[in-house]
Amino acid sequence: MSARAARRRQAAGERASASPWKPARERARERESKREAVLLGAARVFRERGVHNTTLDDIAAFLNVTKPTLYYYLTNKEQIIFECFRLGIGRITAVLAELGALEGTGREKLAVLARRYAQVMASDFGWCMVRVEDHDLSPAVARRLKSMKSEIDQGIRGLIREGIADGSIRDCDPKMAAFALAGALNGIGHWYRAGEPLTAAEIATRFIELFERGLEPG
Amino acid sequence: MSARAARRRQAAGERASASPWKPARERARERESKREAVLLGAARVFRERGVHNTTLDDIAAFLNVTKPTLYYYLTNKEQIIFECFRLGIGRITAVLAELGALEGTGREKLAVLARRYAQVMASDFGWCMVRVEDHDLSPAVARRLKSMKSEIDQGIRGLIREGIADGSIRDCDPKMAAFALAGALNGIGHWYRAGEPLTAAEIATRFIELFERGLEPG
Numbered sequence: 409m410s411a412r413a414a415r416r417r418q419a420a421g422e423r424a425s426a427s428p429w430k431p432a433r434e435r436a437r438e439r440e441s442k443r444e445a446v447l448l449g450a451a452r453v454f455r456e457r458g459v460h461n462t463t464l465d466d467i468a469a470f471l472n473v474t475k476p477t478l479y480y481y482l483t484n485k486e487q488i489i490f491e492c493f494r495l496g497i498g499r500i501t502a503v504l505a506e507l508g509a510l511e512g513t514g515r516e517k518l519a520v521l522a523r524r525y526a527q528v529m530a531s532d533f534g535w536c537m538v539r540v541e542d543h544d545l546s547p548a549v550a551r552r553l554k555s556m557k558s559e560i561d562q563g564i565r566g567l568i569r570e571g572i573a574d575g576s577i578r579d580c581d582p583k584m585a586a587f588a589l590a591g592a593l594n595g596i597g598h599w600y601r602a603g604e605p606l607t608a609a610e611i612a613t614r615f616i617e618l619f620e621r622g623l624e625p626g
Numbered sequence: 627m628s629a630r631a632a633r634r635r636q637a638a639g640e641r642a643s644a645s646p647w648k649p650a651r652e653r654a655r656e657r658e659s660k661r662e663a664v665l666l667g668a669a670r671v672f673r674e675r676g677v678h679n680t681t682l683d684d685i686a687a688f689l690n691v692t693k694p695t696l697y698y699y700l701t702n703k704e705q706i707i708f709e710c711f712r713l714g715i716g717r718i719t720a721v722l723a724e725l726g727a728l729e730g731t732g733r734e735k736l737a738v739l740a741r742r743y744a745q746v747m748a749s750d751f752g753w754c755m756v757r758v759e760d761h762d763l764s765p766a767v768a769r770r771l772k773s774m775k776s777e778i779d780q781g782i783r784g785l786i787r788e789g790i791a792d793g794s795i796r797d798c799d800p801k802m803a804a805f806a807l808a809g810a811l812n813g814i815g816h817w818y819r820a821g822e823p824l825t826a827a828e829i830a831t832r833f834i835e836l837f838e839r840g841l842e843p844g
């Protein structure tokens with residue numbers, strides 16, 4: 409590097425560190441992480457007070473910010489509810505997408521999905537996800553939510569069908585088996601609390617064993 | 627019977643049928659059945675509109691009665707929510723009580739309980755039962771509700787322990803198995819709708835088979 413190029417680079421570095429504005433990409437990253445922090449805070453307040461009893465003021469107070477700061481990230485309570493749901497369910501659909509390309513039996517893939525599902529349900533978003541009702545949402549948002557739920561449901565049924573086809577799952581009613589499994593996993597969102605002695609992974613292990621082997625002595 | 631006694635009896639019968647007031651016992655029975663009809667109507671309106679969006683006016687309109695008539699049977703919305711829950715859960719605890727005196731293995735008794743539980747969840751009260759939150763209720767009522775839920779939970783765990791002891795159920799974590807089963811059954815309250823092709827009994831049969839035998843090919 410020439411002495412002149414080195415001086416130019418140093419000057420640019422000094423300008424950048426002297427500027428009170430961060431580079432655009434970093435700002436976008438920060439904004440996204442703050443938005444998630446808002447959703448996480450909201451999810452905790454929802455659980456504490458119930459979705460209906462929670463106001464945007466409650467969420468702002470919990471996060472130590474003003475309501476206008478909140479509005480910078482999310483426009484209203486419905487959007488917050490929806491985004492909490494979407495963030496959680498997105499972690500489940502992400503696994504479904506990965507599983508499509510993976511080797512393994514239907515039953516093995518179903519176990520991978522159940523494990524992630526249990527983790528999401530034990531997260532701060534779990535309670536909110538199982539508590540959101542269509543009645544709380546505008547018809548348009550309720551439809552989007554329903555379609556995301558349906559994607560998970562169809563994904564589970566698909567893995568069960570795959571397992572039946574490859575011989576790893578006993579012949580059964582895929583719809584009812586999917587409903588039973590999802591019901592058990594959603595239950596975690598209802599009862600799981602901080603301080604629960606089992607981790608999400610330990611709960612998942614017990615649930616998967618139960619659904620794979622059943623209660624009958626083997 | 628003397629002619630005089632027969633006349634007296636006939637006169638009494640005419641008086642009774644001529645009276646616009648029914649005997650006390652019959653009135654009590656009617657009141658109870660009307661109270662249940664109010665709760666059933668309320669449960670249907672709750673499901674239709676959501677518990678939070680339902681007013682006593684909505685319930686009165688659905689039942690074609692005035693609000694004072696509603697107040698004759700139930701004092702406020704919280705009581706209606708609670709009584710819907712109690713009526714449903716009472717049908718499950720009733721089976722638990724009967725099972726204590728019955729012959730059979732723990733697994734057989736668990737299946738009987740699961741069958742009744744599924745029926746309650748598919749009834750009009752199911753949706754309301756799985757949707758009621760502590761946040762919707764006063765602390766005193768929330769405590770009573772929690773204690774009823776706990777009775778069912780402990781009952782299920784007890785039957786699982788009984789099954790493990792008598793060898794009809796594989797060694798497992800009774801708490802997690804009870805949570806998984808109750809979660810799956812509560813799920814019915816969330817997804818079951820009029821027009822669902824399977825009856826509650828058919829759903830119960832599939833769920834019980836799944837929980838007994840598991841997904842692994844046998």
